[in-house]
Amino acid sequence: MMQTVLQRPMAPTLLEDVPPSPLAPAVKSSLNNPPLVETTAESAHKTVVVVFGQGQENIVPLVAEVLGKPWITTSAVPPLAERNGSISLAAAAVVGVPTSELPGILDACVDRASWIVINTHRVGGGDAAPAEELTDRCDYEFLYPDSSPFFRRDLTRFLALILGQTRAHEDLKTKTRTNFISTTFPDVHAALPNLDILSVGSDAVEIRVDLLVEPSSAAAAAAAAAAATATTVPSLQYVGQQLMILRQHTELPIIFTTRCTREGGKFPMDDPDLFYRYLRRALKWGVEYLDVELWLPEPIRQRLAEVKGHTVIMSAFHDFSGHWKWTSPEAPRIFAESARYADIVKMIAMVTRMEENYELEYFRSTIKAQYRDNPPLSAVNMGQLGQLSRALNTVFSPITHPLLPMIAAPGQLTAAEINEALHIMGSLPKRELYAIGTMRATPQSMFMEKCFNELSLPHTFSPIDRGPKGSIEAVILQPNFGGAYLNPPLPSPVSSTTTTTAIPNVSEAARAIGLIDTIVVVTGSGGPRPFVGENATWKGIRATLTRDYVPSAYCGRAAIVLASTESDAAPAVFALRSLGIGPIYTVGFKANGPLSAGLEPLTSIHSVKLVDKPFVMVSALPPDKSLLVQPLLRHYSSSSINSISSSNSRMTTGRVYLDLTSGTRKGDPLGVAVSAGWTAYGIEEVHAWTTVETLRLLVGQNVPFDFVRMASGRVY
Secondary structure, eight states: OOOOEEEOOSSOOOTTTSOOOTTSOOOOOSSSOOOSOOOOHHHHHOEEEEEEOTTOTTHHHHHHHHHTOOEEEOOOHHHHHHTGGGOOTTTOSEEEEEGGGHHHHHHHOSOGGGEEEEEEEEESTTOOOOOHHHHHTSSEEEEEESSOTTHHHHHHHHHHHHTTOOOHHHHHHTSSOOEEEEEOOSSGGGGGGGHHHHTTTOSEEEEEGGGOOOOHHHHHHHHHHTTTTOOOOOOHHHHHHHHHHHHHTOOSOEEEEOOBGGGTSOBOSSOHHHHHHHHHHHHHTTOSEEEEETTSOHHHHHHHHHTOTTOEEEEEEEEOSSOOOTTSTHHHHHHHHHHTTOSEEEEEEEOSSTHHHHHHHHHHHHHHHHOTTSOOEEEEEESGGGHHHHHHOOSSEEEEOTTSSSOSSTTOEEHHHHHHHHHHHTSSOOOEEEEEEOTTTOTHHHHHHHHHHHHTOOOEEEEEEOOSTTHHHHHHTSTTEEEEEEEEEEEOOSSTTOOOSSOOEEOHHHHHHTEEEEEEEOOSSOSSOOEEEEOOHHHHHHHHHTSSSOGGGGTTOOEEEEESSHHHHHHHHHHHHHTTOOOEEEESOOOOSTTOTTEEEOOSHHHHHHSOOOSEEEEEOOGGGGGGHHHHHHHHHHTSOOEEOTTOOEEOOOOEEEEOOOSSOSSOHHHHHHHTTOEEEOHHHHHHHHHHHHHHHHHSOOOOHHHHHHHHTOOO
8 A cells, every 4th residue: 555645834825827927027037146036847847756775755745845835655556657748737746756666666757857856865874886787777865974064055056057047157148257276186075175176266166087087996886896897996885975065165166177188187098888877976966067079979979968958068189298279270170069069169189289279269259259159268278388378267277276186178267377377467457346335344354355365366346434415426436436335325217317426327226235345347348437336145045045945946935024114024025026926025114116016915913823834934134133033933834834854753844933023132033943843044144145146247357156165154
């Protein structure tokens, strides 16, 4: 007899049943603001099948909670197979299946395309390696540790990627230049103590699989199991664990690379199928970028492109001979062949003459002119004479760092060295940036200076008090003004037809929110320097809300926002609507601005009782009123229903509390929220993410959240 347990998380409204609120305005920004959440076919209509091993069934409700969907577990094939064509997502969007039952269920499935099957496997604690034949039958594989404080966020990142709900590459394409750093350690553990510093200035982290060295005992076992290959290639089990560790310790996208011996790596070339085996598994592990070398047979490259899912493929060509030329007829042919199955084309050559840097730039400009609809080109020269090209390349320049044990390729530069070179060449002129507010209100100032020093940026950063009306104009009209962040923020125009004298251009996000907290100087536009008023705070709020839940988990769900004024609540309202939130109930303020449509005020205890289990609660109350949120946290906690699994283990229902109050609070809302089972975040985490976004806007450089966390001495 089938044993089935149906579990529903708090406020279990599904994406396909309740669309985003029609009253939410379709807002966007002129400076790289993400659009309202776009529900992909996978996340809206597919059942997520979670395959688990013996004693690992607790992964199923956790996946369901991260997705914001109800779940069901089953251990019998026929009933599930009978319902295959009619499994109602209103009944179960996440299905847990024991590993022993998966083959029979898949054999009986008549609509396999409607499922996303994830083989989950716990690493450590004496658990055996996942069966390769089992993983081959699944769409993806998620490895997780026996215990780790980063496990939940790693799972969220993995699910968001495979469901197409993250857009890291789309964001990076809008940057004027991008870099990535390679971890050349034989064991990823060695990189962890300095990973925060190593990542400053990088937009992605590369894991060089060919440079990994598996411990001898495990390597011997792997070699015995694969005696036919007899190589020093680390086992898939070891590589998977290394990737798991790296992904848990950085929020940056990961590039998975198996560099061959002919192109500067250690991966043997005698068996292309071995490359496919590792690259195919990397796709199942949900890496953001996959490095695929051009020499691999076309059927392999084509197959990887067909099954890449939401992973971005980087085609890689390297020539170490010193004889290959950018002016040769072969160069455009290599680009064209690379572009057939890739999203980014990477071409790298060893050079012996300085002039070859200029030849590369001519080739680059030719490719841009002739192949407008083709993938972007990342091209650099190797060796000391090729270092100029590394400064001129703007698409995923490989960089190194003094703390790495070795450089990944001859002539690599650090992010700081590239910035110094750009400054000397005049491409990175010195600018004066400001924190406009009060010293007490601008705690980011010292941190900004640290970042500038770490990246060798030529800019100066000065905190100044906001003076009387008109003082901001005096600052931004200075010849070397390069941007500023404002705390407290500046009111923005209320419509697209009105502007301020100081800031003639305002992003749609800042206009809708009604606040400008960042003034950006748009470079490279020619003519007078255009200023754009932006709002980075809402991005910090959105990044915080999506750390433990995928974006679609918020879709159609109810939210409560508490604040004393509409302006205090506006960034949170905008961030929630960017996630497709459902009804938003307000407490403490009356809304009449651009975001007011669809907001429903709660004006009495009776109206509070009518709101059934909100998924999100946000408090932007001043410190002296922060105590008011605690009764609401307790009320909705006591009214929630805890689910009971078949083993009588209690499962916490998912709900989020975000505290945006700055200063010494009355009471302990965060403590109350945590004790009541809410996933709680404080203003410090939002400040850290906002700092990340502010730096991206002001100087176009990426400083990872983990570095902000480390520099501020806080753990988020």
